[in-house]
Amino acid sequence: MSASHPVIRRWFWLLGLALALLLGVAAAATTVAELQRRKAEEQIATVNGSAQQSRLALQIALLAQDIARTADSRDQARMRVAADRLAELHRRLVDRAQTLGPAARELVAFYNTDEVALEFTLQRFISQAHILSMLPATMLKPGRIEMQAIADSYPRLLAALDAETAAWQHYEERLHRELGHMQMLELLLFAAVIVAIALLVFRPMLRSLREHMGALEDLNTTLERRVAERTAVAEARARELVQSEAALRESDARIRGILENVADMVITVDGWGRIESFNPAAERGFGYSAAEATGSDVSMLLPDSPGGAGGMQLLRRLAGPEGEQHGIALNEMTARRKDGSQFPVELAVGRVRLGGRQLMIGTLRDISARRESEDRLRHAKEDAIAANRAKSQFLANMSHELRTPLNAIIGFSEILEKEMFGPLGVPTYADYARDIHQSGEHLLAVVNDILDLSRIEAGRMELSDLEVDLGELIAACLRMVSVRAEEREVEIVTDLRCLPLAVRCDMRSVKQALLNLLINAIKFNKRGGRITIRASLEADGWLELAVIDTGIGMDPADIPSALTPFVQINSSLSRSYEGTGLGLPLAKSLIELHGGRLQLESALDVGTTATLRLPPDRIIAQAEKPPQAAAVNG
Known part of the structure; x- marks a missing residue:
């Protein structure tokens, strides 16, 4: 009901x-x-x-x-x-x-x-x-x-x-x-x-619904009886359809052969190269009606056949020798419309035999849109490369323009902070000058990082390869971060078993890359944590400089984002630390200029291992010296 x-x-x-x-x-x-x-x-x-x-x-x-x-x-x-x-x-x-x-x-x-x-x-x-x-x-x-x-x-x-x-x-x-x-x-x-x-x-x-339940049951019985009667009628009609199926098999075979090869535009050609059928998609694609195309030579659709072959010869060659089993291949060529315009197509040719006659079935697909899309993608790629180059050039020019006023700000704030020309009168002014000086140095460091990164992306970074003592390079980096490590109560331990060792590199670039890793390790470490600097020669001949910390770490899935410029991992811990997101990308770019690689391994609340790898052709000499391990308390 x-x-x-x-x-x-x-x-x-x-x-x-x-x-x-x-x-x-x-x-x-x-x-x-x-x-x-x-x-x-x-x-x-x-x-x-x-x-x-x-x-x-x-x-x-x-x-x-x-x-x-x-x-x-x-x-x-x-x-x-x-x-x-x-x-x-x-x-x-x-x-x-x-x-x-x-x-x-x-x-x-x-x-x-x-x-x-x-x-x-x-x-x-x-x-x-x-x-x-x-x-x-x-x-x-x-x-x-x-x-x-x-x-x-x-x-x-x-x-x-x-x-x-x-x-x-x-x-x-x-x-x-x-x-x-x-x-x-x-x-x-x-x-x-x-x-x-x-x-x-x-x-x-509820009482009324119970009264109508009986009527519903009676109605259900009537419906079941009617369904049984109609099912018997349907079975009788199905038997009639089976008897008439034999008369439709020959026509069904032809239709099935065409449908199985349909891609877009489908034409059927007899043994003399005359068009027998022309589907609606072919009418839309070529501009001919089925009546106009039927009986015409297929060469009017494929005028410029490869090798100068006529339309029928082309179809036979693409279909392959008769009687051989082979896959249907797609061939790119040019077709012609009724108005004379030409357009690119993909052509697949198959054979079918009906009543002793052999027919060629050609399936054509208009690939004009795909060609245009490929051209647009190529132009878009070229435009993107040009835009990236312009962006890098702009960043380089902008960074140069910012460094001059920043140096003036830093210099004048340092004069005010140290009261070189006399006392300021109010102690708060000295605090303000100190804040200006520190902020200017921080901003200058960011500008330098942007300038270096833009120069690398623009291909304008030139390396000054010199013979550099690896131990001195690591010691210089440790001296520069020792005060920061002491403030964070972080202990720095060295494991330099491959020293003494000399490498051929741009000392400033490698030093900056190692400093970025150390600063990150200190910044994202826990108070009272530990950092280990390990230098080793691997079995494949590569030199590895690893910075291992016990800090907050990150999800391994976030490592690609951490290596992207101006991106910081969006976590409840790391977002509480300041930074521009340039440290790791800049270190990666600098080490890759030397033919090396930067590898990151990390886990949340466990720590991070950042490894700089230099290729064997950068290693100059190694002297005999027993393994050593030293600790620097930070």
Whole structure:
């Protein structure tokens, strides 16, 4: 039975109305509860304001004693502010009580019966405080009438304020009880609505559905009988189709042979080179209609056959000797449309024999779009190479332009920091000059890194190959990072078993690459961590300089990103460290200029191993010396 049945439709309406009523009651109850909650919160704030009056009165009394003793004008100002605040709080409470109406009869009665005593005492107390706060210091003597009046009226005022606070608290308790009663009534109303819906909607609906189940079962039986009858008719028709299948086999074989070779444009040619069939894709591709092409020579479609062969000879040659099994190959050539324009195609040729006749089936695919795409990709690649070259040239020029003002900033800030031409007067200026100097040096280092990287990308970095002592190079790097290691409490250990050893390299480039690895190892290490510098000759003849740290490490999947310029790994640990993301890419580029490689191995919370590898032709000499290991405490 569908949902459009009148009975089901009626119960759907009743169910919707019941749910709407239930939601309406729930929304009303929620709204009332929210209003009551907000009213209770306002009342709590009012009670707190009433209690705050006592604290302000006490503050005024204590300030009066301090003024009598010290005659301090600041105490007078504080007394004036406290008196104004006390008057404002009292005015708000009185206004609040007037707006509550009949719901706060007891509170209003308090103000009607005791308002004169409370108002008189409070106003007298506030006025004496104002007078005392305005007197000049010469008149502030112990025993003044205003001080005595404040001291005498404070106990009466405190008692009146306590009574006022008690009245507000009593009203708050009554309000909470009313709120509880209201919530109980809301729950009872909600339960009554649910029970009413269950009795008036769901119970009759279930009874009606049970009554219609029998009708559904009868309908199902009828449908099954009809399906059986129609199945018998379908089987009889299937037998008729099997009997007529034999008459369609010859035609089906021809259609199947064509469909199996279809790629895009399909033409069928007889043994004399005349076109017999021309599919719709061929009509769109060549511009001929099937009627125009049928009976014409295939050479009009393939005018410039390779080797000067005619169209039919070309098809036979591409199809191969008759009777031999071979795969169908795609051949690129030029075809001609009806309007005389030529376009590139891929041609595949196959043979099929029907009723003693041999037909050639040619399948052609227009590859004009692919050729254009290849041309666009080639031009885009050339444009990208030119843009990258222009970018590198721009970075190089920009870095040169930035270095001159940066050197001036660093020099002048150093003069200010050291006060070469006299003291600055304010110590803060020296701190500012030191910050400017450090920031300028940091920015100059970044500019130098960008300049080096851009020069490498532009192919303008020239190496000055010299014979360099590996031990001296490592020692120089350790001296440059020792202070930074001490600040981070990182221990540096050396394992230089292949020394003494000389290499042929550009000392500045290799030194900078090793320094970048050491600085990263210190920066991303844990306080009290350890760094090991290992130099070794491998079995393949390559020299390895490995920097091994016990720092935060990285996910192995992030290593390619770490070797990309201006990219930093986005992790909760590494993102807390400053940097431009040029250290590792620059080290990689510098070592690759020497024919070497940079290898990274890392794991999160384990550490990182960064290895510089130099090829054997860079190694000059190695002297005999027993293995050694040294430690440098950083």
